[in-house]
Amino acid sequence: MPNSYRRPYRDTQPPYLFPPYASTVKRAPSQPLVVLPHTLTELTAPVFGYGDIKETDSDLTKQHKGEPQGERIVVSGRVLDENSRPLPGVLVEIWQANAAGRYNHRVDQHDAPLDPNFTGAGRFLTDKEGRYRFMTIRPGEYPWRNHYNAWRPAHIHFSLFGQAIVQRLITQMYFPGDPLLEYDPMFTCVPDEKARQRLISLFDWESTLPEYALGYKFDIVLRGHEATPMENRR
Amino acid sequence: MSLRGTTSQTIGPYLRIGLEWMVIEDLAPKGVAGERVAIEGRVIDGDGKPVNDAAVEIWQANSQGKYASPEDPQGKPVEPGFRGYGRSLTDDGGNFRFRTIKPGRAPGPDGKLQAPHLSVTVFMRGLLKQLVTRMYFPDDPANADDPVLSLVPAERRATLVAKKRPDGTFEWNLVLQGRNETVFFDF
Numbered sequence: 001m002p003n004s005y006r007r008p009y010r011d012t013q014p015p016y017l018f019p020p021y022a023s024t025v026k027r028a029p030s031q032p033l034v035v036l037p038h039t040l041t042e043l044t045a046p047v048f049g050y051g052d053i054k055e056t057d058s059d060l061t062k063q064h065k066g067e068p069q070g071e072r073i074v075v076s077g078r079v080l081d082e083n084s085r086p087l088p089g090v091l092v093e094i095w096q097a098n099a100a101g102r103y104n105h106r107v108d109q110h111d112a113p114l115d116p117n118f119t120g121a122g123r124f125l126t127d128k129e130g131r132y133r134f135m136t137i138r139p140g141e142y143p144w145r146n147h148y149n150a151w152r153p154a155h156i157h158f159s160l161f162g163q164a165i166v167q168r169l170i171t172q173m174y175f176p177g178d179p180l181l182e183y184d185p186m187f188t189c190v191p192d193e194k195a196r197q198r199l200i201s202l203f204d205w206e207s208t209l210p211e212y213a214l215g216y217k218f219d220i221v222l223r224g225h226e227a228t229p230m231e232n233r234r
Numbered sequence: 235m236s237l238r239g240t241t242s243q244t245i246g247p248y249l250r251i252g253l254e255w256m257v258i259e260d261l262a263p264k265g266v267a268g269e270r271v272a273i274e275g276r277v278i279d280g281d282g283k284p285v286n287d288a289a290v291e292i293w294q295a296n297s298q299g300k301y302a303s304p305e306d307p308q309g310k311p312v313e314p315g316f317r318g319y320g321r322s323l324t325d326d327g328g329n330f331r332f333r334t335i336k337p338g339r340a341p342g343p344d345g346k347l348q349a350p351h352l353s354v355t356v357f358m359r360g361l362l363k364q365l366v367t368r369m370y371f372p373d374d375p376a377n378a379d380d381p382v383l384s385l386v387p388a389e390r391r392a393t394l395v396a397k398k399r400p401d402g403t404f405e406w407n408l409v410l411q412g413r414n415e416t417v418f419f420d421f
Contacts, residue, residue, distance in 0.1 A: 001341075016361065027360035029416075033420040223239050
């Protein structure tokens with residue numbers, strides 16, 4: 001049997017109830033949670049393969065006849081666990097707004113243009129070193145109705161499966177220097193300042209493509225196994 | 235070297251863009267052994283209103299209690315085509331649905347067997363991280379000494395057990411708050 005997974009470090013994961021994000025008030029559990037032991041159920045997870053995805057799934061600028069509007073960017077990074085182990089075969093799903101800050105979704109009624117050449121969805125299966133890479137468009141900021149004059153900072157949604165169902169993670173990647181971050185209740189939902197900063201991608205010269213697209217790097221860390229007693233002795 | 239896990243963020247209201255391509259509501263194609271079951275339910279918020287933007291994901295063993303995962307050390311076969319994973323996105327009525335097989339008994343702590351169950355993960359706008367719960371089957375004698383169910387206060391256990399409708403469908407609702415609030419786990 002694999003070992004249990006380590007519980008999150010203090011203040012690095014958000015609470016369920018966080019009133020500055022208004023939708024949590026009617027959706028957060030009100031009864032105490034029951035601590036779940038990690039049985040074989042929690043220590044296993046579905047396996048995905050190259051049969052599940054297509055090559056064009058990772059290039060969001062090539063999914064339609066024409067080119068989408070906006071600034072092309074390369075978003076890449078590694079998926080690791082807390083023990084610094086690269087995680088291969090992780091299914092990474094992303095979705096985002098277009099360059100004007102509009103989602104291709106019936107619920108989004110923001111008065112900004114849709115782009116017929118941009119859906120805003122991508123998939124990637126990490127390689128042996130845990131690496132992933134997407135070509136996309138820099139998403140726009142957009143208003144929402146959480147509070148007066150609320151605007152979401154530019155972000156890309158990420159969904160990941162690890163090797164255990166308790167490693168499942170959905171998060172958002174932000175961009176460096178975004179002035180909206182400090183006003184955003186999603187970004188500020190955890191007290192740990194370093195944990196917040198890790199949600200911000202870094203400009204990356206190495207993955208920047210000359211005369212084509214800027215590169216941003218975003219490494220993602222999933223929970224790691226607790227050390228075995230033998231490892232503890234080292 | 236030890237790293238710290240990336241902070242979870244909400245799935246937001248536009249989850250369909252990214253997740254709809256892999257909706258899996260039928261987990262057991264032909265050839266997968268086991269008792270066929272249909273599961274239906276609704277996600278209900280603290281005002282008693284249906285949640286129309288939730289992703290409900292299930293993870294389960296096959297009829298032999300074996301998970302389709304390399305992390306499962308049991309030397310038992312898994313049928314080709316059985317992944318054990320399902321994803322349903324709720325509709326305007328807050329409804330989700332799965333057709334699958336009833337899982338077998340997977341090993342639990344201390345060499346005991348667990349009762350047949352689904353692991354359930356729920357994402358939605360208004361949740362900064364997923365909710366994790368379990369669904370058990372009604373009238374299964376193994377429920378009585380299931381090692382996880384027995385950790386749940388007795389008066390709340392029924393929220394984790396589906397009800398069998400006259401037509402044989404299992405009904406199991408996810409109630410986020412209030413009376414009959416579903417038990418959620420600190421995972």
